[in-house]
Amino acid sequence: MTSIDNLALDDHGSTDDRAPLVLLHGLTYDRTQWQPLLRELDRIDPGRRVLAVDLPGHGESPRSATYRSGAVVDAVHDAVTAAGLRAPVLVGHSLGAVLATIYAARYPARAVLNVDQPLRPGGFEGLVKQVWPVLSGPDWRQIWDRLLGGMGIDQLPADARELVRTRTTPRPDLLLGYWEEIMSSAAGQLAAQREHELRFIAEHDIAYVYVSGSEPDPAFTTWLTELVPSARVEVLSGGGHFPHLAQPAELARICSLVAVD
Template sequence: MKFQERETDMTEFFGDLAADSHGTADDRPPLVFLHGLTYDRRQWGRVLHELAVADPGRRAVVFDLPGHGDSPLRDSYRSADVVGVVHEAVTAAGLDRPIIVGHSLGGALATIYAANHPARGVVNVDQPVLVGGFRDVLLRAEPVLRGPEWRQVWNSMLAGMQIELLPADVQELVRTATTPRQDLLLGYWGDLLATPAEELAGLRTRDMGAIRAKGATYHHISGNELAPAYRSWLESVLPEVAVTVLPGSGHFPHLTHPAEVAAILAG
């Protein structure tokens, strides 16, 4: 299979979001997949291939986030607005209380979604939801990010994602199946740039409390061991959290270990 291509040529639209739809509804929780910033739904091709083996016929819908892939641009990419668009698409697709699977930015959006809308669980692929030092890095880079040399900021982010650890074909996918644009970076990082760190931490703590209160599951998949302070926070706000580390995969464990990720989803 060529992972640069779509799993199917039959692009659908649910609400305002382009999607690939797989499987049929049954008693298994449907799966919703959200990719990371600047990427698109092609990122999930390997996992879907393995899921078809591990859990045949499972209902799954893979969305392009607003402004990505085949989904139209929007005036706002703030988290609350994007999550609202995703919820409209999930509803239009007829998905009942899905498990939301998100990589990177998609993992943060999946968390916010599950806190605010009906969901049975979250699978967060390599996205700490506390901003930590990342917000400080963005604030220092903001003048460049808003100027003509904005791509320097994105390139510096890529340099820290350990792409060199990935198999050659996956490296090609990561480097080519992406459309970095200044409006996406400024729009999707808008909350981080405009909101104090303490307020953001409070919002994410509240989200975890809401997820726990509704009895939804939460599984964090990482390419590296979680920072001790972050893991301590995560287990304090969500004691039932499951954490899986898939080493040697950098920021892309779903691409390097798709069978393991599919097994988690099928479990």
């Protein structure tokens, strides 16, 4: 483990002419979520520079005064810069894919791999606003457990299920902190921001790949490709919300291909 600019991370490989990868995990998890992917990358693309980051407040990274997305993305960029990386491929799962998308619209990036994050707040925004009083009280854990129950963990292989269940630290400060923007934003504001970011990505020819655990809603695919005509959708079935753990070899293949496109 290395600490760079106040973020804990694992730094793999060495800088060469291959685009580096930056791996961003989902809410309440940590950089160990990427261990299966890292093993596969070491097998098919050995030596590529890869940073697996613990987001602020997660894993071995310290807690932060704010978890607003802009501040978190700035912290990631500071670590990326301090590590000597330029224009990386951002690989993000769930919340991490939101941050990867924002990063690519704010800082130099080669590509974004969005792992199972449909980006449009929509119904999730409504849900968070509805349950916010519970999240702010002693029964907050029941909300997280309800969400986790719908993520398809039972579809994962046993070792991946164990990783999901043990390498997570749900805390009310994380849920309230990372979702605070949902509560403080006007209806439609976050959706408009995501669309602005995706248009920027399209205008600057940044590759964008959406990796889903099941066939995405056709309306989502239409929405995404209207904003980023070159965007690709890859389906890695069998892992619910965690396709990177169900099929790490396939995700490694996608990472390696996108990094050289």
